[in-house]
Amino acid sequence: MWRVPEMAGFVVTANDLLVGDVIYLTPAQGWTRRLREAAVAPDAAAGEELLTEARRQPARAVGPYLIEVAAAADGPRPTVLRERVRASGPSNRPEHGRRPEDL
Amino acid sequence: MYSYDDFDEAFVRARVATFREQVARRIDGSLTEEEFRPIRLMNGLYLQLHAYMLRVAIPYGTINPVQMRQLAMIAERWDKGYGHFTTRQNIQFNWPELRDVPDILDALADVGMHAIQTSGNCVRNVTADHFAGAAGDEIEDPRPTAELIRQWSTDHPEFLYLPRKFKIAVTGSPNDRAVTRAHDIGLRMLRDADGAPGYEVIVGGGLGRTPMIGKVIRPFLPKAELLPYLEAVLQVYNLLGRRDNKYKARIKILVHETGIDEVREMVEAAFVLKKEAFPGADPDLVAAIEAAFAPPRFIEGLMYAPLKGKARVWATTNTAAHRHPDYAIVTVSLKAVGATPGDATAQQMRVMADLAERFGHGELRVSHEQNVILPHVHRAHLAEVHEALLEAGLGAANVGLLSDIIACPGMDYCALATARSIPVAQEIAAHFEAREREIGPFKIKISGCINACGHHHVAHVGILGLDRAGVENYQITLGGDATESAAIGERPGHGFPAEALIPALDRLVQRYLELRRDPSEPFIDAFRRLGMTPFRDALYPDGGTRDAA
Numbered sequence: 001m002w003r004v005p006e007m008a009g010f011v012v013t014a015n016d017l018l019v020g021d022v023i024y025l026t027p028a029q030g031w032t033r034r035l036r037e038a039a040v041a042p043d044a045a046a047g048e049e050l051l052t053e054a055r056r057q058p059a060r061a062v063g064p065y066l067i068e069v070a071a072a073a074d075g076p077r078p079t080v081l082r083e084r085v086r087a088s089g090p091s092n093r094p095e096h097g098r099r100p101e102d103l
Numbered sequence: 104m105y106s107y108d109d110f111d112e113a114f115v116r117a118r119v120a121t122f123r124e125q126v127a128r129r130i131d132g133s134l135t136e137e138e139f140r141p142i143r144l145m146n147g148l149y150l151q152l153h154a155y156m157l158r159v160a161i162p163y164g165t166i167n168p169v170q171m172r173q174l175a176m177i178a179e180r181w182d183k184g185y186g187h188f189t190t191r192q193n194i195q196f197n198w199p200e201l202r203d204v205p206d207i208l209d210a211l212a213d214v215g216m217h218a219i220q221t222s223g224n225c226v227r228n229v230t231a232d233h234f235a236g237a238a239g240d241e242i243e244d245p246r247p248t249a250e251l252i253r254q255w256s257t258d259h260p261e262f263l264y265l266p267r268k269f270k271i272a273v274t275g276s277p278n279d280r281a282v283t284r285a286h287d288i289g290l291r292m293l294r295d296a297d298g299a300p301g302y303e304v305i306v307g308g309g310l311g312r313t314p315m316i317g318k319v320i321r322p323f324l325p326k327a328e329l330l331p332y333l334e335a336v337l338q339v340y341n342l343l344g345r346r347d348n349k350y351k352a353r354i355k356i357l358v359h360e361t362g363i364d365e366v367r368e369m370v371e372a373a374f375v376l377k378k379e380a381f382p383g384a385d386p387d388l389v390a391a392i393e394a395a396f397a398p399p400r401f402i403e404g405l406m407y408a409p410l411k412g413k414a415r416v417w418a419t420t421n422t423a424a425h426r427h428p429d430y431a432i433v434t435v436s437l438k439a440v441g442a443t444p445g446d447a448t449a450q451q452m453r454v455m456a457d458l459a460e461r462f463g464h465g466e467l468r469v470s471h472e473q474n475v476i477l478p479h480v481h482r483a484h485l486a487e488v489h490e491a492l493l494e495a496g497l498g499a500a501n502v503g504l505l506s507d508i509i510a511c512p513g514m515d516y517c518a519l520a521t522a523r524s525i526p527v528a529q530e531i532a533a534h535f536e537a538r539e540r541e542i543g544p545f546k547i548k549i550s551g552c553i554n555a556c557g558h559h560h561v562a563h564v565g566i567l568g569l570d571r572a573g574v575e576n577y578q579i580t581l582g583g584d585a586t587e588s589a590a591i592g593e594r595p596g597h598g599f600p601a602e603a604l605i606p607a608l609d610r611l612v613q614r615y616l617e618l619r620r621d622p623s624e625p626f627i628d629a630f631r632r633l634g635m636t637p638f639r640d641a642l643y644p645d646g647g648t649r650d651a652a
Contacts, residue, residue, distance in 0.1 A: 015150055015154075017129075017130070017136075017201065018130065018200060018201050018202055019154065019200050019201075020150055020151075020153070020154040020155040020198075020199075020200065020201065021153055021154055022152070022153060058132070058135060058136060059132045062136050062150060063136065063150070079573070080573050081514065081522075081570070081573065081574075081575065082152070082514060082520075082570075085152065085514055085515060085523070086152050086153065089153065090152075090153065090515035090516055090525075091515050091523060091525070091526050092443045092515055092525045092526060092529070093183075093443075096153075096183050096197075096198065097153050
C-alpha cells in the first residue's frame with residue numbers, strides 16, 4: 001500500500017498534539033518529523049487507506065490529511081507551496097521550523 | 104492605565120484554571136480535537152502551520168513596562184525568544200507547546216493580561232488610537248471608552264456566540280489612526296454644539312473578502328448611552344446576521360443587504376427597549392475608569408536643544424505632536440530593513456520597557472501598524488531614547504515611509520494564508536530603503552490571503568498574495584486609505600508573480616515621482632488628483648486587463 005519515500009505519491013501529514021509541529025505518518029504507522037521517512041502511497045486510494053489509519057491515532061496527531069508529493073533527489077517533495085513551507089519551516093526564520101535533530 | 108480589580112483577577116484566574124483542566128483532558132484523550140478546538144480558540148490558542156500560536160490581548164494597545172517584560176519572559180521561557188505584534192494591537196507567540204499554555208496564561212494573569220476573546224465569534228479585543236492620551240489633536244482620550252467596552256463585552260452571555268467575530272475600534276481624534284471605518288463598529292469621539300461628549304457611531308465596516316467602508320448609523324450618541332446602544336446593535340446583528348454562510352456572516356453584509364436606514368430603525372427600536380432595563384454604565388464605575396487613565400505629571404521647565412544628525416532625521420518620521428508642547432510621541436519602528444514586520448525579540452521588549460520607565464512615564468502602546476509607541480517622551484530626552492533604540496536594533500527611521508510595511512504572517516505561519524507576506528515585505532523594504540525619504544509618505548500593506556489581516560484594502564498600495572495554480576501571485580490595489588477619509592483600494596489589473604512584483608512597484612513609484620506636483624504631494628494625494636490611469640499604465644506598460652487575475 002505504500003512505496004519507498006523517494007517515489008511520488010501521497011503522504012499523510014498532521015500536527016503533533018503536544019508540540020504542534022509538522023509530522024508525517026511512517027510505514028510502521030508511527031509518526032516522524034522527517035518527510036523523507038514518511039510512508040508514500042502510490043495513489044489517492046492508497047493514500048485514503050493511510051489516512052484512515054492515521055485517524056485511529058487522535059491522541060498523537062491533530063487534523064491528519066493527505067498531501068501530494070513528487071519524487072526528488074533527497075526524498076519526497078510536496079507539490080504545493082504550503083506543504084513545502086510546512087516541511088521546511090518559515091522562510092523568514094527557517095531554523096525555527098525544524099528541530100536540530102530533524103534537519 | 105487601568106489595573107485589574109479583584110473581580111478581574113478572580114475571573115481571569117478561574118478561566119486559566121478551567122483551561123488547565125481542559126488541556127489536561129485533551130492530552131489524556133478525554134476530549135477530542137473537535138471538542139477541544141472551540142475551547143482553545145476561546146482562549147486565544149490556534150494551531151497554525153508549524154505549531155500552536157497563542158494570541159494575547161493588549162486591550163486598546165495599552166501596556167505597561169512590567170507587562171512588556173513579562174511578555175519578554177514568556178518569549179524566552181516558552182517560545183523562541185521573540186513575539187509578533189499584530190494589526191489588532193495584540194501580540195502572538197508562534198511556538199508555544201500545548202502543555203505549557205496554562206502556565207503562560209497564569210504568567211499573563213500575574214501582570215493583568217489574558218488571551219480571552221482573541222478568537223471566536225465574539226467581541227474581540229477593542230482597539231483604539233495608539234496615540235491615545237498623548238495626541239495633540241485629541242478631543243478626548245478614547246481608552247476609558249475602550250476599557251468600558253472591554254469590561255462590558257468580556258464574557259457577555261448574550262454575545263459569546265455571534266454569527267461571526269466582531270471588532271470595535273475607538274478614536275478620540277478627528278485624525279483617525281484607529282481605522283474606525285473598517286470595523287464592525289467604529290466610534291469617533293466628538294462633542295455636540297453645547298460641548299457635551301459623545302460618539303459618531305459607524306457600523307458595517309470591514310476588510311476581508313468583501314471590503315466595505317462603514318456607514319454612520321448615529322451621527323451623535325451621548326456618551327452615557329453608549330453601552331445600551333451597543334447592546335442594541337449587537338442584538339440586531341445577533342438575531343439577523345447570517346449563520347448559514349461564514350463568508351456572509353459579518354455585520355457589514357447585514358448592513359449592505361438590509362440597508363443602513365432599515366438597520367438604523369431596528370437598532371433604534373431595540374435601543375428604546377434596552378434603555379429601560381439598562382440605562383447605561385454606573386457613573387461611579389465610569390469615573391473610576393476615567394481616573395485610571397489620568398495623564399501623567401508632565402515635567403515642566405526642562406530645557407532642550409534641537410536634535411542633531413541621525414537623531415534629527417529619525418525624529419522627523421518617528422515622532423509626532425504631543426498635547427504638551429515640550430513632549431513628543433515616539434514611534435519605535437519594528438520595521439528594520441530585513442526584519443519581520445511586527446517582530447520584537449525579548450531583549451528589544453526589555454529595552455522598550457526600560458525606556459518607558461526612564462523616559463516615558465511608564466507607558467507603552469502597540470499600534471495596529473505593528474510598531475510600539477512611547478507616548479510621553481520629553482523632548483530633552485529624545486536623543487538619549489534614539490541612541491538606546493539604535494543600540495537595540497530599533498532605530499529604523501522609517502515610520503510612515505515605504506518600508507514601514509504592515510504585513511500579516513502569511514503562509515510562513517498562518518493556516519489560512521494562500522501566499523507569503525513576510526519575505527515580500529522584506530524584499531520591498533530592502534529595495535526601496537535608499538530612496539524612501541525622497542519618495543515620502545507611502546503606505547504599503549500586504550495580506551497573504553483574502554481575509555486581509557494585513558489591511559491591504561486600505562493601503563495606498565495594497566498587495567494581496569494569492570495562489571494561482573500552485574504559484575504565488577500578488578494582486579495590487581491602489582488608492583486605499585485607512586484614515587478619516589477612508590477608501591477601499593482599486594485593482595488596476597492582473598496580479599504579478601513574485602519575481603515581477605518589485606519591478607512593477609519600481610515603475611509605479613517612478614511614475615509617481617515624475618507626476619507629483621512637488622515633494623510635498625504624497626502618493627495618495629497624487630493618485631486622487633490624477634486617477635488610476637497613469638499608474639495603471641506604469642504597472643502594465645504592455646497593457647493590463649482588470650479581470651485577468
